[in-house]
Amino acid sequence: MGPGGGFPHGDWERDIQGISDWLVTEALGRVQVRPLLAGFCDSLNAAGLPIVRAISALSTLHPMYVAHTYTYVRGQGNVTSDIPHGAHNTDAWQRSPLKPMFDNDMTECRYDLTDPKQVAPYPLLAEAQGLGGTDYLGILTPFQSDEELPDGVQHLDGLMTSWVTDREGGFSAKHLRALRRLVPRLALAAKMAKREETALNIVTAYMGRDAGCRVLSGQIKLGDGEVIPSVIWYSDMRNSTELCEVLDHADYLAALNQYFACSAGAVMEAGGEVLRFVGDAVLAIFPIGDGGYSPEEACAKALEAAWRAEAKLVEANALRRDGGLMELDFGLGLHVGEVMYGNIGVPARVEFSVTGPAANEVARLEGLTKETGHRVVVSSRFSDNLDLPWRSLGMYRLRGVAEEQEIFAPPSAH
Known part of the structure; x- marks a missing residue:
């Protein structure tokens, strides 16, 4: 899964544009997040932006879960897991490298995985380091503006992603520009997939899966x-x-x-x-x-x-x-x-x-x-x-x- 038409072409700008066009095409179709993330990461690697691990957490409307996570490891495909309601109170979240981003109302965070002082507080960074990771970038793409959110709630709905490269020296300037350009398009495709999933979750919870599928x-x-x-x-x-x-x-x-x-x-x-x-x-x-x-x-x-x-x-x-x-x-x-x-x-x-x-x-x-x-x-x-x-x-x-x-x-x- 990924851009067609002879991709990669060996031309950086052309390949990044190809990934961008592919994401928009996926958003217009019946997209599923798991193969979407795998295809996106494989395409980045093929284009010359080395991603050794990526994690995406997509918020959802479900009676049991607040979000679904999708973890990609290069050469191993990806796995999914569910984040239950109340997970923000767990030790895992308290020790997440993304938590400071939320606490400080930011949409991006970055860690140098070659710096022991930056890695030490966060087990996830140590895991990324163990994969050969050298640089970590976290990006939050909200689906709502602050004006649309209830009082006291920050970024209730959106896609949270983290990207780890094993490139010596970490992400280059052009790598960062590409990720900042492409991740919102990835979020758009994920949002469309989420809408279909949310509709199915709602009708399944209130009607049962078979009846809900018939209605949809x-x-x-x-x-x-x-x-x-x-x-x-x-x-x-x-x-x-x-x-x-x-x-x-x-x-x-x-x-x-x-x-x-x-x-x-x-x-x-x-x-x-x-x-x-x-x-x-x-x-x-x-x-x-x-x-x-x-x-x-x-x-x-x-x-x-x-x-x-x-x-x-x-x-x-x-x-x-x-x-x-x-x-x-x-x-x-x-x-x-x-x-x-x-x-x-x-x-x-x-x-x-x-x-x-x-x-x-x-x-x-x-x-x-x-x-x-x-x-x-x-x-x-x-x-x-x-x-x-x-x-x-x-x-x-x-x-x-x-x-x-x-x-x-x-x-x-x-």
Whole structure:
């Protein structure tokens, strides 16, 4: 990945212009940051600007991470890592060579890696020195002006980069001019990649990955969707009214999120798609067919998630007992059927979800968990897909369904 057209040409100005043009072209396409950084660094090396290591930290809008980092080492490619929220309080940041740049509201810093006094306070500089580094340049390219930032926040959104050369004597004057010219263009391309990633992060967090990808690909109008066969999961927290009455708002939300960690968390770990949180209920699917699982695989994954949810519940309740808190419980129904997977609502406010008789039936099925005294119950359509020692709970008529159905309880987890 990098400039084409016979690059490098052996002409410094022409090669730097070629890298600049390539960055703009990448910004206009569907760019990804990791190969972009690798291609940029390889191109600099080919043009005669030796880069032995480069690190880019790109801020992101994500519920768990404040930024993604991309580390390039010449001859080794690059690796990525995530910076969690609150990382500015860690020892690693306190000892970062870039911290003084932030503290002094600067956009550039430089260290002579041949000077032991400059290297000593910063472990990252010692690592760069170990790669043969002679010079270090840090550049911050903000995506917002100071006027656009909230009071007390500096450079909330942007690309932070560091560049290490192993050239004897460090970066030359023309090397520094080239980096100062090109890094903003690199930041532009990274910003465009970030916008796509941010959109995906948001829709994934609020809608689930599959539904979010469908929306981003254009399924946004009321009625857009398709009929798909799925295993349908519907779980509901028990005694939620009692919990709501005895707990204050914050403690109730904490309990609710603990339950969701057990139920929805288990679904996601098993490869399912959480579609909605309906009050204190979880609606999820394990798609069958194109792009999904076989019926047997989908049922096996859903049952694995059910067992995992019960195991998580045991762990959560142990912690709650230790804290003198009321224990949690839930009921779960598992069913197989065709559902309408798409946008419902009104033209100006739509929601991506599943509808149809099978979706209604699984909610009715979950209601039988209290009546039967079993936390997990499944329909015969579900149990027929797995050769297991199911326990029949008898024939039941689900509300709104004409025919009686045989209901089963699954065996315990192995």
